[in-house]
Amino acid sequence: MLIGAFSERTGCHIETIRYYERIKLLPKPERTGGGHRLYDREQVKRLVFIRRSRELGFSIEEIRTLLRLVDGKRYTCQEVKTITETHLEDVKRKIADLRRLQKTLGAISGQCEGGLVPDCPIIDALFSE
Amino acid sequence: MLIGAFSERTGCHIETIRYYERIKLLPKPERTGGGHRLYDREQVKRLVFIRRSRELGFSIEEIRTLLRLVDGKRYTCQEVKTITETHLEDVKRKIADLRRLQKTLGAISGQCEGGLVPDCPIIDALFSE
DNA sequence: ATAAATCCTGTAGCCACTACAGATGCAAGA
DNA sequence: TCTTGCATCTGTAGTGGCTACAGGATTTAT
Structure with missing residues (x-):
């Protein structure tokens, strides 16, 4: 599977995939003769894990820790x-x-009636400490 | 007032003040003979406005718009x-x-009992789409 | 006069991407 | 075979809103 298909499968932008590879969240994939990246089912699993974790707001470092645990298989x-x-x-x-x-x-916002008067309670509130 | 005092008065870090000047949120201040920045009460008002707006989560661009309105005095x-x-x-x-x-x-998280078992429902959840 | 504190400019780093530019790779049609 | 056109490649720079230096100049206190 080329990066385009991989991207579709995982819902992850191509640039993001390459970014994850650069920061070593994804391992370096196989390549075709011409140098295009090749992915398999195992990689899909991993990227879905990452994407799902990101959706839940985990930071890259937290995900890295989680993946280390999973990879070590001794978590x-x-x-x-x-x-x-x-x-x-x-x-x-x-x-x-x-x-x-x-x-x-x-x-x-509630203090303001939104009229044409040029002396807004919102502005006043922002100016006061 | 030098930048240190200005910083204390407004609760804004010195670096942030210089940053705001660079991005033209604050106007270029007067300078001493030796090149140190000099601020007055008017500037304090402006920076407090900015800081307060930031605390309320307004973006720099939103603040820029608000300040344009205030500066134009025709908002x-x-x-x-x-x-x-x-x-x-x-x-x-x-x-x-x-x-x-x-x-x-x-x-x-609730599905997980936190024991020593190496097969965590959290990990399972993260692996599934 | 000198030491210490404050200030200066300029640049690089943070996070998690996103957006290019300019060069290849590759499959299908003429 | 040649061309067209899409997909992919690498590398770099930009986003927001700061923060953190380095290496120097200035000001203040002793």
């Missing part, structure tokens, strides 16, 4: 669970931060 | 409110995205 659930829960805490923190943002934005 | 509430509400929608979308993430992560 324990505990190691994996720790990474996942740390990440989950991260996500929760981000949600909390955004909620505060939403509240503040909603409040200052 | 209407409507223009400002539109920018704010667009941004608020953004924030809401991000919260929704993160909530979905949290749910999925919680679900797959």
